[in-house]
Amino acid sequence: MANRPPPWLPAATAQAGLVTRRQLRRLGLNHHYVDTQLDAGRWQEISSTVLATTTGELSRTQLMWAGVLHAGPRSALGGLTALERHGLQSWHRDEITVLVPKSHNLEPLAGVRFVETRRPTQLLTSSKPLSTWRVEPAALLWAGYQPVTRSSYGLLAACVQQGLSTPYRLDGWITRMRPLRRAKPFRRLLGELAAGTQSVAERDVLTTCDTFGLPRPRRQTRRKDSAGRWRFTDAEWRLPDGRVVVLEVDGGFHMAVEHWSADIERHRQLVATGVIVVRCTAIELREHPARVARDLQALGVIESSA
16 A cells, blocks of 8 residues: 655645644644654754754745744745745845844744834735735835935835836835825835836936936937847937937946956947947946036037037
8 A cells, every 4th residue: 555645745845845833733743753854864854833844944835934934924025035936036135135024022033034124014914825915015115214325225125127017006005004104205216216217226317417408319229239139228319410319327237257358249240230329337327427427418418419
């Protein structure tokens, strides 16, 4: 007669190989059974409440499950961790964020940050098997309490750019999440995104132009480079003499070697077509816009430009 699978297997399979002691007790498995598995080296204890039915270092998904199971049924992944589960790219943080009810005392768990909130987690959670906040409340709450305002704007823009949400859905959730810090500036940003401003950098370019009397540029213009490939420029102006000035704004991710190398190639192949390409960083554009405006004006980008 074939051996029957252990009763804990369905729960462990659904939870990336993790189970809680409470789940095991409900299945009729007492602490002696657990101790036998631990002593034999088949299982490992992750916390006082969570056990792994696997050995070795936990995967990232297992650590997410461990945090939520450890915190209990009213907890959920939140912040950038929740957005990672929804597919957000280029905003990775090693630490797992789990949102828990206010005054919910928990023992620490390595690699997991427990954040207390009075928000009704059960109303904000998606239907994913692993309890996870929806895109909009996760993004807005993180952005509302992020110390660096530019990062807050960048995250909301990234959620729209990457198709995780829309300006209209995010705006609707601002109302549902009242009170929310930075609600008014968030609504202004979302209005600009809805009108076609696809990133915080683009927004800063327009602000710089309006502040220093430069003509607004054409944005995300499709242009063929010297290798015959189509590129989209961040911002460009056509001067009265027919020359084209292109401004490329580098974000923080451009510092990675692979992105830096690709940007060098992109710059060279655009210049080879006869356009004038100037670059600045997103931080410079935000913190020192006068410098960028001065250099654009020196190249001939003035109000009379077409």
